[in-house]
Amino acid sequence: MWIPRYIAVWAYAVKTLERADSNQIAADMSEEMVSKKIRLLSFQSGDMLGGTELNNYRIISGMDRDRFEVDICFLDNEGPLTPLYRDLGFRVFHLFAGGKLQISSCLRLARILRCRHYDILHIFGLRANLIGRIVGRICGVRYIVTGQRNIDAWRKRRHTLADYVTSPFVSVYISNSYAGVEILRARERISPEKILVIHNGIDWSQFSASSSTGLLRRTLGLSPDVPVIVCVGELRDAKGHAYLLEAVARLRFAGKEFHVWLVGDGPLRQAIQHQIRDLRLDRTVTLLGIREDVSDILSESDIFCLASLWEGLPTCVMEAMSSALPVVATTVGGVPELVCDGETGLLVPPRNPSALAEALTKLLDAPRLRAAFGEAGRSVVKRHFGLTDKIRDLEKVYEGLLSTEARIM
Numbered sequence: 001m002w003i004p005r006y007i008a009v010w011a012y013a014v015k016t017l018e019r020a021d022s023n024q025i026a027a028d029m030s031e032e033m034v035s036k037k038i039r040l041l042s043f044q045s046g047d048m049l050g051g052t053e054l055n056n057y058r059i060i061s062g063m064d065r066d067r068f069e070v071d072i073c074f075l076d077n078e079g080p081l082t083p084l085y086r087d088l089g090f091r092v093f094h095l096f097a098g099g100k101l102q103i104s105s106c107l108r109l110a111r112i113l114r115c116r117h118y119d120i121l122h123i124f125g126l127r128a129n130l131i132g133r134i135v136g137r138i139c140g141v142r143y144i145v146t147g148q149r150n151i152d153a154w155r156k157r158r159h160t161l162a163d164y165v166t167s168p169f170v171s172v173y174i175s176n177s178y179a180g181v182e183i184l185r186a187r188e189r190i191s192p193e194k195i196l197v198i199h200n201g202i203d204w205s206q207f208s209a210s211s212s213t214g215l216l217r218r219t220l221g222l223s224p225d226v227p228v229i230v231c232v233g234e235l236r237d238a239k240g241h242a243y244l245l246e247a248v249a250r251l252r253f254a255g256k257e258f259h260v261w262l263v264g265d266g267p268l269r270q271a272i273q274h275q276i277r278d279l280r281l282d283r284t285v286t287l288l289g290i291r292e293d294v295s296d297i298l299s300e301s302d303i304f305c306l307a308s309l310w311e312g313l314p315t316c317v318m319e320a321m322s323s324a325l326p327v328v329a330t331t332v333g334g335v336p337e338l339v340c341d342g343e344t345g346l347l348v349p350p351r352n353p354s355a356l357a358e359a360l361t362k363l364l365d366a367p368r369l370r371a372a373f374g375e376a377g378r379s380v381v382k383r384h385f386g387l388t389d390k391i392r393d394l395e396k397v398y399e400g401l402l403s404t405e406a407r408i409m
Contacts, residue, residue, distance in 0.1 A: 037069040038067060039069050040068055040069070040071070040118060041071050041118045041122070042122050042124070043073045044074055045074075045075045045126070052150070057081055058203070060072065068395065071116065072091070074092070075095050075131065093108075093112055109131060113141055114139050120401065120402075121143070122145040122146075124146075124149060125149075126163070129146055129163065129166070136169065143171040143401045145172050147174055148174065148181075148312075149313075167188060174196050175197050177312055177333060179337070180334065198393045199384070199385060201386055201389060202318045202381060203386075203388075204318075204381050206322075207295050207322035208295065209374070209375070209378055213296065216296070220259075227259070227302040228302050230260070230305070230320075232264060232319070233264050233316055235262070237309065239264075239307065240309050242272075243350075243351055245279060245281065246353035246356075247357040248357075249281060251360060251364070252284055254357075258284070259285075260284055263291055263297060264290060298319060298323035302370060303325065303364070304328070304329075305328045305329070305356070306329040307350070309351065312334055313335075313337065314334075317329060321374075324375055325377070326369070326370045326373035326377065327377060328347075328363065330348055330356075331348070331350070338385075340376075346362065
């Protein structure tokens with residue numbers, strides 16, 4: 001059974017951690033240990049260009065360094081975000097877990113925590129939480145915070161049980177959506193008093209609502225008059241690309257003139273390529289892969305579509321709304337907290353190509369409606385999802401934890 005093995009591993013880890021030697025990392029950390037700043041370790045499962053990871057990068061980059069000293073630790077190997085953090089002067093650690101629960105990873109984390117004396121350990125991702133909560137508790141971290149970023153519909157009972165067993169070690173859960181709150185309450189049985197909501201934020205000024213060079217259209221030989229439907233997201237089951245392609249095939253059969261750009265890469269790339277060929281969409285759908293010019297791509301597009309099966313609060317939708325694009329998306333996770341059906345876009349049930357095709361048809365046939373939805377969406381992001389405001393909200397939570405302790409003392 002998985003749970004007995006899990007308990008056995010941690011029983012061994014507890015004994016080993018009690019005599020773990022910190023000298024290997026201490027040599028690299030000779031600076032003064034006493035600081036008036038709040039010391040924070042952001043512990044994340046993967047170093048990748050996913051929504052959670054990019055959101056964390058934006059938040060950490062914008063935090064007040066006069067009040068906070070932030071380090072980053074990734075459970076897995078070095079990835080694309082590490083050099084970005086280091087270029088900004090942040091200290092980055094890796095546990096090199098390789099996707100497995102390893103005692104060596106626990107020991108590395110324990111040494112880091114003991115040497116750095118963090119006030120707060122903020123954890124993201126299931127694997128990081130399973131390790132971080134227990135090791136953090138053993139090493140005496142004062143406050144452990146869990147970030148709830150997705151509804152994680154893929155979780156099995158063993159994952160929920162392990163999460164629930166370690167939940168007493170968590171000081172506060174911070175969800176990026178109210179949908180996440182409901183998941184924590186219903187599935188994990190977490191008390192509402194331990195849960196806060198801080199929506200994702202975005203620097204909307206980096207996304208243009210009007211200026212487009214048209215470079216990608218010219219490169220692909222597309223006329224400026226051809227509507228482009230764009231989808232940004234990793235090519236994996238959760239994003240529902242298969243249903244989007246089925247909807248696109250229906251639109252093509254109905255004689256609609258348009259093009260589709262799929263931005264991103266992932267484990268389903270080959271399957272999606274096969275589906276595109278099988279549906280004879282080779283001249284309609286273009287796989288753009290991972291791009292660094294997403295804002296430019298959005299500015300050249302006309303409709304944003306996300307057919308996800310589950311979500312948290314998708315950053316890609318916020319980027320699209322910041323670019324004044326109308327959104328067609330599924331009613332999963334926190335998406336309805338971003339997109340107001342009939343005002344900033346159209347919402348449809350997940351796994352429903354027919355409804356998806358109908359919504360896309362409505363927008364393809366109505367340029368003025370697209371423009372109205374797009375402008376309304378950009379206004380919503382500017383009013384309610386500004387990155388600076390969300391950073392300040394999170395800083396207040398961190399400071400509130402320490403100030404509560406000070407009042408008690």
